[in-house]
Amino acid sequence: MRRAGAARREILPDPKYGSRIVAKFVNMMMYGGKKSTAERIMYEAMGAMEDRAKQDALKLFKSAVDNCKPAVEVKSRRVGGSTYQVPVEVRPDRRTALSMRWLIGASRRRAEKSMAERLAGELLDAANNRGTAVKKREDTHKMAEANKAFAHYRQGVRALPLVATETRRGGPQPRPPSSLE
Numbered sequence: 001m002r003r004a005g006a007a008r009r010e011i012l013p014d015p016k017y018g019s020r021i022v023a024k025f026v027n028m029m030m031y032g033g034k035k036s037t038a039e040r041i042m043y044e045a046m047g048a049m050e051d052r053a054k055q056d057a058l059k060l061f062k063s064a065v066d067n068c069k070p071a072v073e074v075k076s077r078r079v080g081g082s083t084y085q086v087p088v089e090v091r092p093d094r095r096t097a098l099s100m101r102w103l104i105g106a107s108r109r110r111a112e113k114s115m116a117e118r119l120a121g122e123l124l125d126a127a128n129n130r131g132t133a134v135k136k137r138e139d140t141h142k143m144a145e146a147n148k149a150f151a152h153y154r155q156g157v158r159a160l161p162l163v164a165t166e167t168r169r170g171g172p173q174p175r176p177p178s179s180l181e
Contacts, residue, residue, distance in 0.1 A: 014026060014039070016043055017058050019058060021061075022042065022058070024100065025061075025065075026039050026042050028101065029041065029042065040116075041115050042116075042119070044114075045115075045119035045123065049120045049124055052124060060127045061127075063126075063127045064123040064126035065099050065103065066099075067134055068136070068137050069090075069095040069096065069098070070090050070095060070141065071089065071095075071141065072088065072089055072090060072141060073088060073140050073143075073144060074086060074087050074088070074144050075088050077153050079153055084150040084153055085143065086150050086153045087143075087144035087150070088154055102133040102137070103119075104119075106133040106136070107119040107121075107123075110122060
C-alpha cells in the first residue's frame, strides 16, 4: 500500500501584483534559487506587455496562461505487449502547470535579446492565441483526437480473475478462465 502523498504547500502571493499564479510562474521560471532575478525578469516582462498592448498586464498574463491550458493529453498504456497512447483528461492543477511550463520553455527558445523581452513576446502571443506554447496545446489536442480509438483503455489494464480448480492432489490450483470477458 502506498503512503500518503506529500501535502500541498501554500504559495504566498507575489509582492507586486498580489497574485498566486504570478508567484507560481516566478517559482517555475527560477534557476538555482535565484528568486529575485526571476521576479525582476517577470516584472520587466509584465511592464513590457503593458506598454505594448496598452492593457492590464495581469489580465493579459492570465489570458495567456488560460489559452495554453490543455483539456486532454495522451498517456502511454501497455496492453498485451503493445503500447497505446491513451487520451486522458487533464486535472485542473496539472493544466495550469503544463501551461506555465510550455510558456516558459517557448520563451527560452525565442530569439529576442533578454529573457524579459522573450517572455513578454511569448505571453502576448499566447494572449492572442498564437505562439509556440499555444501550438503545443493544439498538438497535444490533435494527438489525443488521433488516438481517440484507444480511449476505452483509460481505466487501465484489469487483471484476469483466477478460477480455482481441483488438482489430483486435492489442493486448489489457480488457473485463468477458459473464456475472456
